[in-house]
Amino acid sequence: MSVQTLSRAVQLESFGGPEVLSLREVAAPQAGPGQIRVRVTAAGLNPMDWFMTSDAETAARFGLSTPCGFGTDYAGVVDQVGAGVTAFAAGDRVFGGAMSRAVADYVVIDVAGTIAVGGDAHRTPDGVDDRTAATLAIAGCTAAAALAVVKPGPDDTLLVGGAGGGVGVFVVQLARLAGARVIGTGSATSANALRALGAEPVVYGDGLADRLQAAGVTSAIDLHGTETAQVALQLGVPAGRITTIAAQVDGITPANGANAAPGAIEEIAGLVAAGRLRVPITANFPVEQIRAAVELQAGRHVHGKVVIDL
Missing domain, CATH: 3.90.180.10 (Medium-chain alcohol dehydrogenases, catalytic domain)
Structure with a gap:
């Protein structure tokens, strides 16, 4: 000792x-x-x-x-x-x-x-x-908590705001493992990084709703602020299938890593060890x-x- x-x-x-x-x-x-x-x-x-x-x-x-x-x-x-x-x-x-x-x-x-x-x-x-x-620990638990709110699956197109950030890299890959199609917002320079994670990149900012009009978004996770959540509402996504981690929007349940399910972080670590999540x-x-x-x-x-x- x-x-x-x-x-x-x-x-x-x-x-x-x-x-x-x-x-x-x-x-x-x-x-x-x-x-x-x-x-x-x-x-x-x-x-x-x-x-x-x-x-x-x-x-x-x-x-x-x-x-x-x-x-x-x-x-x-x-x-x-x-x-x-x-x-x-x-x-x-x-x-x-x-x-x-x-x-x-x-x-x-x-x-x-x-x-x-x-x-x-x-x-x-x-x-x-x-x-x-x-x-x-923090990013993995936060991602798990956010995904537990919106529950993306094979029939979903998940919009992830700020997808290239520290939490985003977990959200995108975990959603893809669940079978969902993922569209990730980011800057123009983040496009290749988002594709490498398995997301379809889209530039955030003015006109985002128009750029996503035909995408068929069914759920959304906003990892940066409220823009993605507001756009998802404009696109007709039910409030119950939208969550935020860094801000609050009336009617939308925010996610907190402290509420991640027991065992979630061990599962994520296991996926990393198995080479299924990087x-x-x-x-x-x-x-x-x-x-x-x-x-x-x-x-x-x-x-x-x-x-x-x-």
């Missing part, structure tokens, strides 16, 4: 943009009863990471106060096991989420916790590398370059995921 006393963690002393992020030397956390400590090898970035810490009011909504850590998705190896823990052992490869504290050398996880409270951990399947595993990693950065990584990810034009190496 490691008793490492010092470690590195990305922290912020005030809320704001990438400029407030600093890599600091901190006391290494220690696993207590019912907990494991993970030596983090990779941390995946998500829009929620910088959104939550962008200002004090938003941070307070998520229960965050300064000083605090940064990042939620992680992957690594268990190196401490607290009293009473039988589900994991030192040396186990794991992945999961620990809200706003994952970009660090070590993260302590409550074995019975959730991403938002105490963190969660899942076994990393053989055949899934740590960088890929570090992209799964996660495009656009860029990986050493932890010392955290500000540059967040600037890239926050630009919202990344096709896939950004990962931090520790």
